Amino acid sequence: MTYEIANKLETIAWEKVEPIWQKKIQGAIAIQTPPSCLSFPKNQESLSEIIKFASEKRFSVLPCGSGSKLRWGGLVKDARLVVSTQHLDRIIEHAVGDLTVTVEAGVKLADLQKLLSQSHQFLPLDPAYPESATIGGIVATADSGSWRQRYGGVRDMVLGLSFVRADGQIAKAGGRVVKNVAGYDLMKLFTGSYGTLGIISQVTFRLYPIPEASQTIVLTGETNAIAAATQTLLMSGLAPTAAQMLSGSLVNRLEIGKEIGLAIRFQSIVESVKEQIGQVESVARQLGLKTSSYCDRDETNLWQKLQQITRVPSSENAVTCKIAVRPNAASKILEQCDRITNNQGAIAINISSGLGQLHCQHGEINQIQKMRSLCQEHQGFLTILEAPISVKKQLDQWGYTGNALEMMRQIKQKFDPNNIFSPGCFVGEI
Incomplete structure (x- = not known):
C-alpha cells in the first residue's frame, strides 16, 4: 500500500x-x-x-x-x-473593496492577518495556536476565540467553501459575496465537523476594518459584584469586541489579582473607546471593584497570555476543554471551578454566549467529570479537546446529551457512506 x-x-x-x-x-x-x-x-x-x-x-x-x-x-x-x-497555502483572491478574501485551507492565519493588515483589514478570529493554525483547521474545529463577543463565531464569517468529497470529487458551496443565498448552507455544516464529512480545500471569509483604537479594562473583586457588573454591561449600550469572565485562578496566573475577574475589550475610534472605558470605570467604582487598564503592547500581551493559559496544554498530563453554560450562571461556574480543581484549573467564559475554555493542569478524571456535571446542571456541556490518551479512553470526549445524534449519523452516511473520514472522531463515535 x-x-x-x-x-x-x-x-x-x-x-x-x-x-x-x-x-x-x-x-x-x-x-x-x-x-x-x-x-x-x-x-x-x-x-x-x-x-x-x-x-x-x-x-x-x-x-x-x-x-x-x-x-x-x-x-x-x-x-x-x-x-x-x-501546502495548499495560496491566497486566491483578496477583494479589498468588498471586504472578502478567498484562501486555500493550508494558509496560516498569522500569515493571512499580515497580508490583510496591509489593506487595514483583518479576520476577527483568535484561535488556539495562532501562529501555526491553518484556515482549514480553524473552520473544521470552529475555533473562533475572544472576538466572538462582537463578530460572532467562525460560521458567521464563512461566505463560501470548497471541499473534497469522499469520492474524491471537488464540491463548492456559497460564494464570494456577503449577500449570497445560493444552494444549501454547507458552510455552517462543515464548520465544526472535525474533518468527518470531507476535506476543506478553500474558504471565503467576510473581513472587517482594523479598528482605530483598542483598550482593555479588567475588573476584579467579589463574585456577586462581578456578576452585577456583567449584567450592567449586557444591559447597556456598550459594544465591547471581547468580554470574558475569568476564574480566580486564571486572574492570579495573569498576575492581576486573586478574585474572579471580568476582562472587557473596546475597539473603535479613539473617542468611543475612551468614553466606554470611562463608563465601565464608573460601574466598577459603584460596585467596589478594582480595575486594571491595558493598551498597545500590554493589551496584546494580556490577551495572548490569557489564550495561552486557557487553551494550550501546560504539560503532557494537562486537559483542555470547551465548555458552555447559561451566561447568567457563569460567575457560579467560575467560583465552583476553583474549588473542584483546587485552584489548578483556569477558566474563561464569554458573557453573551456562555461559551468558554477550561484548562486543568493535571487533568484528573474525577475533576473533569465534576466539571461536566456542573456545566450540564446549567444547561451546558463540556467537550474535551486535548487530553492524554489514557483520559480520552476513560471519558466520552463529547459528553453529548442532545437528541440530534441520529440526524448526525444520517448526514455522515450521506457525505461519507464508507466512513473513510476520521472514523470515531466526532460525537457518538461518528
Missing part, C-alpha cells in the same frame, strides 16, 4: 515521517498501529486524486492542516492515511 500511494502523489511512508508529526498523529488515534503514510498535496487537484484513490481502496483518512489541533475531539479508530493540507 505504501508504495502504491507514494507513486501516486506527494506522500511519505510512515517510517520516514518526521518525529514531531509522528507524535501529533499518535496522540489522535485510538490504536497503537500507526498510519501507513502521510500525504502533503500541493494543490486542490492533487488532494482530490489522493482522496479518490483512498476511496477506491477503502483506506480511512485522517485530515489535518499543520497538525496543531490533531488531538482535539475523539480518538480516531483507524487511520491508514493522514492527509495534511498545509
Whole structure:
C-alpha cells in the first residue's frame, strides 16, 4: 500500500515521517498501529486524486492542516492515511473593496492577518495556536476565540467553501459575496465537523476594518459584584469586541489579582473607546471593584497570555476543554471551578454566549467529570479537546446529551457512506 500511494502523489511512508508529526498523529488515534503514510498535496487537484484513490481502496483518512489541533475531539479508530493540507497555502483572491478574501485551507492565519493588515483589514478570529493554525483547521474545529463577543463565531464569517468529497470529487458551496443565498448552507455544516464529512480545500471569509483604537479594562473583586457588573454591561449600550469572565485562578496566573475577574475589550475610534472605558470605570467604582487598564503592547500581551493559559496544554498530563453554560450562571461556574480543581484549573467564559475554555493542569478524571456535571446542571456541556490518551479512553470526549445524534449519523452516511473520514472522531463515535 505504501508504495502504491507514494507513486501516486506527494506522500511519505510512515517510517520516514518526521518525529514531531509522528507524535501529533499518535496522540489522535485510538490504536497503537500507526498510519501507513502521510500525504502533503500541493494543490486542490492533487488532494482530490489522493482522496479518490483512498476511496477506491477503502483506506480511512485522517485530515489535518499543520497538525496543531490533531488531538482535539475523539480518538480516531483507524487511520491508514493522514492527509495534511498545509501546502495548499495560496491566497486566491483578496477583494479589498468588498471586504472578502478567498484562501486555500493550508494558509496560516498569522500569515493571512499580515497580508490583510496591509489593506487595514483583518479576520476577527483568535484561535488556539495562532501562529501555526491553518484556515482549514480553524473552520473544521470552529475555533473562533475572544472576538466572538462582537463578530460572532467562525460560521458567521464563512461566505463560501470548497471541499473534497469522499469520492474524491471537488464540491463548492456559497460564494464570494456577503449577500449570497445560493444552494444549501454547507458552510455552517462543515464548520465544526472535525474533518468527518470531507476535506476543506478553500474558504471565503467576510473581513472587517482594523479598528482605530483598542483598550482593555479588567475588573476584579467579589463574585456577586462581578456578576452585577456583567449584567450592567449586557444591559447597556456598550459594544465591547471581547468580554470574558475569568476564574480566580486564571486572574492570579495573569498576575492581576486573586478574585474572579471580568476582562472587557473596546475597539473603535479613539473617542468611543475612551468614553466606554470611562463608563465601565464608573460601574466598577459603584460596585467596589478594582480595575486594571491595558493598551498597545500590554493589551496584546494580556490577551495572548490569557489564550495561552486557557487553551494550550501546560504539560503532557494537562486537559483542555470547551465548555458552555447559561451566561447568567457563569460567575457560579467560575467560583465552583476553583474549588473542584483546587485552584489548578483556569477558566474563561464569554458573557453573551456562555461559551468558554477550561484548562486543568493535571487533568484528573474525577475533576473533569465534576466539571461536566456542573456545566450540564446549567444547561451546558463540556467537550474535551486535548487530553492524554489514557483520559480520552476513560471519558466520552463529547459528553453529548442532545437528541440530534441520529440526524448526525444520517448526514455522515450521506457525505461519507464508507466512513473513510476520521472514523470515531466526532460525537457518538461518528
